[in-house]
Amino acid sequence: MFRSTSDRLLLGLLRCVSALAAAVVMLIVIFLVIESWPALRSVGPLRFFTDPSWHPASAAGGGAGRFNLIPMLIGTLASTAGAVMLATPLGIASALFCRFYAPKRIATGYRRLLELLTGIPSVVFGLWGLLVLAPLIRQWHPPGQSLLAGVLILTVMILPTVALLSESSLNSVPRAYLRGAAALGLSRWATIRGVVLPAARGGIVTAVLLATGRAIGETMAVLMVAGNVVQVPHSVFDPVRTLTANIALELGYAMDIHRSALFVSGLVLMMMLAALIGLAEWIGGGRMNA
Amino acid sequence: MNAQNTTEVIRPWAQRGPCCETSETCIEVQNLSVHYHGKQALGGVDLTIPRGCITAVVGPSGCGKSTFLNCLNRMTDMIPGCRVAGSVRLMGQDITQSDTDLISLRRRVGMIFQKPNPFPLSIRKNLTFALKHHGMKRRSDRDEAAKNALRSVGLWEEVKDRLDAPALELSGGQQQRLCLARALVLKPQVLLLDEPSSSLDPVASGVVEDLISQLRGRYTLVIVTHNLAQARRIADHVAVFWTRNGSGQLIETGSVSQVFDSPRHELTATYISGLRG
Structure with missing residues (x-):
C-alpha cells in the first residue's frame, strides 16, 4: 500500500493503537456480560422490570431477592x-x-x-x-x-x-x-x-x-x-x-x-x-x- | 484559452436586453477610499453609474474591484478592520452614513457572489424566506413571487416539480441562477455581481451571462469580472481598476467601445490587449 518504510511503520503503529482502543470497549462489554450472567440466568431478564421492589440483598441470606x-x-x-x-x-x-x-x-x-x-x-x-x-x-x-x-x-x-x-x-x-x-x-x-x-x-x-x-x-x-x-x-x-x-x-x-x-x-x-x-x-x- | 470563448458558438446571440437610458445617474461615487487595518486598499475613486445599464468593473487581481463592489451595499461593514471614506450616493442618498438603514439598503441593492451560495434549505424556502422576513404575510403571495423569480431566471421549468428538494442538490449553474432569483425576488433597483460566472462550467457560465444581459434596462447592474471578453459582450460601460503604490485605483472609465477601441490610458491599452495584468 505504501512504498516508504516510515509510512508502513506508522500504519502498523496506528493499527495497533486503534485495535487497543477497540479492545478496551469490547472487554468492558464482555466483562459486564460475564459478571451479570449469574443474575440474568437465575433471576431472568424479565424480573428486573417486573419484580415488586428492589431488595436484592435478601437473596444472599437465602430468601427470595427482588x-x-x-x-x-x-x-x-x-x-x-x-x-x-x-x-x-x-x-x-x-x-x-x-x-x-x-x-x-x-x-x-x-x-x-x-x-x-x-x-x-x-x-x-x-x-x-x-x-x-x-x-x-x-x-x-x-x-x-x-x-x-x-x-x-x-x-x-x-x-x-x-x-x-x-x-x-x-x-x-x-x-x-x-x-x-x-x-x-x-x-x-x-x-x-x-x-x-x-x-x-x-x-x-x-x-x-x-x-x-x-x-x-x-x-x-x-x-x-x-x-x-x-x-x-x-x-x-x-x-x-x-x-x-x-x-x-x-x-x-x-x-x-x-x-x-x-x-x-x-x-x-x-x-x-x-x-x-x-x-x-x-x-x-x-x-x-x- | 479562455473558457468563455468556447461557448460563444453555441450561445444564442440575440439575447441582449433592452437598451439602457444613460441620462439618469443611479449611483454616484465620490472620492471613495477603503482601508483594511490602516492599509489603503482603494483610493480616490470617482465614478458615476448610470441607471438601467450594465457597468463592468475590470482589472487585474487584487486591484480593489470586489472591495469597490462591497462598498455599494455596505458589505464592507462585515469585514473586521475595514474603514470606508468618501461618499456613495444611491439615487441621491448617501449610503455611507452611519445611520443608513442597512436592511432597506440591501433590499434595494442585491448581490450575487462568485461562488453560488444558496442556503441549505429547500429551493422554495431559499426564495420565500427573505420575503417572509420582509413582511410578505400571505403564503400564496410568496409562492407566486418565487414562481415569477424562477421564471425570470429560466429555472421554473427545471425545478417546478421539486420545489421542496434541497437547493444544494442543484448543479452549480442552477444554484447560481437560484441565487440570482433569490436576489430578484426582493425587487431590487441595483444588482451587484461579483464574478458571477467565473466558478461555473462554460455552458452554465454562458447561460448566466445571457441572463444578466437580459436584465439590462430593468435593473442597474454592476458586474466585477476578470473576463474582458465577457465585459465586452454584456457591458455598456467599463471601469478599469489598477494597483498603484499598493492601492487600488480607478484609472479609466467610459463606454465599452471607448475603453476597448480607443483607450485613453496607457495601462488600459496594454491590459485590454492582454499584454499586462
Missing part, C-alpha cells in the same frame, strides 16, 4: 430528561450569544469560563449541591435532596458541553451563507433562525446527544444531591436514585446475585448509551459525511 430496576431506570431517565430540557435551550442561547452577539473580548472570556466549567470535578458540583442547592430547595419544599436537585446539578454540568459543541457547530456554518443572508437585507436574528440554525442543526443535535450521554452516566454529583430513595418519583421534590448511584452505593457490600444484579444495571446503562450513540450517528451522520 430485583426491580424500574425506579432507578425512571430516576436516571427523569433526571437526564429534565437536565437536557433545561440545558439545551440555555446552551444554544449561550452559543448564539458567544458567536453572534457578544463583543469579541467578552465572547473569549465567556468561552474560557465554559471550558473551565467542563473541567470542574463532579464531586465539587455535588458538594455545592448538597450544601447550597439542596437546603435552598428544602426551604421551598422539603426534603431538599430530590429529583429537582439532581436535575439542576446535571443541567449545570452538561450546559457547557451543549454550549461549546453548539458553538463549534455554529462556527462551521460557511461564511458564504452569512454574507448571502446579509446581502438579502436579513436582520441578524432572521439570519440565525432561517439560515444558521438549519445549517448547524446536525452539529447541535450531536451536541445535545453527547450531553445526554454525560447526564446518563454522571454518578457522584447526582448521588450526593438526589436523595437516593428507591422509588418512582411523584413530583420533582421526591428523592430518587439513579442507576449509576445505585451501583456506587451498593457495590461495596453486594454479594453473589446482588453483586451480579448491579452489573445488570451497568449493562442496562451501557445499552442506553449505545442506543444514544446510534441515534447520534443516525442524525449527525449525514452532516459529517457531507
Whole structure:
C-alpha cells in the first residue's frame, strides 16, 4: 500500500493503537456480560422490570431477592430528561450569544469560563449541591435532596458541553451563507433562525446527544444531591436514585446475585448509551459525511 | 484559452436586453477610499453609474474591484478592520452614513457572489424566506413571487416539480441562477455581481451571462469580472481598476467601445490587449 518504510511503520503503529482502543470497549462489554450472567440466568431478564421492589440483598441470606430496576431506570431517565430540557435551550442561547452577539473580548472570556466549567470535578458540583442547592430547595419544599436537585446539578454540568459543541457547530456554518443572508437585507436574528440554525442543526443535535450521554452516566454529583430513595418519583421534590448511584452505593457490600444484579444495571446503562450513540450517528451522520 | 470563448458558438446571440437610458445617474461615487487595518486598499475613486445599464468593473487581481463592489451595499461593514471614506450616493442618498438603514439598503441593492451560495434549505424556502422576513404575510403571495423569480431566471421549468428538494442538490449553474432569483425576488433597483460566472462550467457560465444581459434596462447592474471578453459582450460601460503604490485605483472609465477601441490610458491599452495584468 505504501512504498516508504516510515509510512508502513506508522500504519502498523496506528493499527495497533486503534485495535487497543477497540479492545478496551469490547472487554468492558464482555466483562459486564460475564459478571451479570449469574443474575440474568437465575433471576431472568424479565424480573428486573417486573419484580415488586428492589431488595436484592435478601437473596444472599437465602430468601427470595427482588430485583426491580424500574425506579432507578425512571430516576436516571427523569433526571437526564429534565437536565437536557433545561440545558439545551440555555446552551444554544449561550452559543448564539458567544458567536453572534457578544463583543469579541467578552465572547473569549465567556468561552474560557465554559471550558473551565467542563473541567470542574463532579464531586465539587455535588458538594455545592448538597450544601447550597439542596437546603435552598428544602426551604421551598422539603426534603431538599430530590429529583429537582439532581436535575439542576446535571443541567449545570452538561450546559457547557451543549454550549461549546453548539458553538463549534455554529462556527462551521460557511461564511458564504452569512454574507448571502446579509446581502438579502436579513436582520441578524432572521439570519440565525432561517439560515444558521438549519445549517448547524446536525452539529447541535450531536451536541445535545453527547450531553445526554454525560447526564446518563454522571454518578457522584447526582448521588450526593438526589436523595437516593428507591422509588418512582411523584413530583420533582421526591428523592430518587439513579442507576449509576445505585451501583456506587451498593457495590461495596453486594454479594453473589446482588453483586451480579448491579452489573445488570451497568449493562442496562451501557445499552442506553449505545442506543444514544446510534441515534447520534443516525442524525449527525449525514452532516459529517457531507 | 479562455473558457468563455468556447461557448460563444453555441450561445444564442440575440439575447441582449433592452437598451439602457444613460441620462439618469443611479449611483454616484465620490472620492471613495477603503482601508483594511490602516492599509489603503482603494483610493480616490470617482465614478458615476448610470441607471438601467450594465457597468463592468475590470482589472487585474487584487486591484480593489470586489472591495469597490462591497462598498455599494455596505458589505464592507462585515469585514473586521475595514474603514470606508468618501461618499456613495444611491439615487441621491448617501449610503455611507452611519445611520443608513442597512436592511432597506440591501433590499434595494442585491448581490450575487462568485461562488453560488444558496442556503441549505429547500429551493422554495431559499426564495420565500427573505420575503417572509420582509413582511410578505400571505403564503400564496410568496409562492407566486418565487414562481415569477424562477421564471425570470429560466429555472421554473427545471425545478417546478421539486420545489421542496434541497437547493444544494442543484448543479452549480442552477444554484447560481437560484441565487440570482433569490436576489430578484426582493425587487431590487441595483444588482451587484461579483464574478458571477467565473466558478461555473462554460455552458452554465454562458447561460448566466445571457441572463444578466437580459436584465439590462430593468435593473442597474454592476458586474466585477476578470473576463474582458465577457465585459465586452454584456457591458455598456467599463471601469478599469489598477494597483498603484499598493492601492487600488480607478484609472479609466467610459463606454465599452471607448475603453476597448480607443483607450485613453496607457495601462488600459496594454491590459485590454492582454499584454499586462
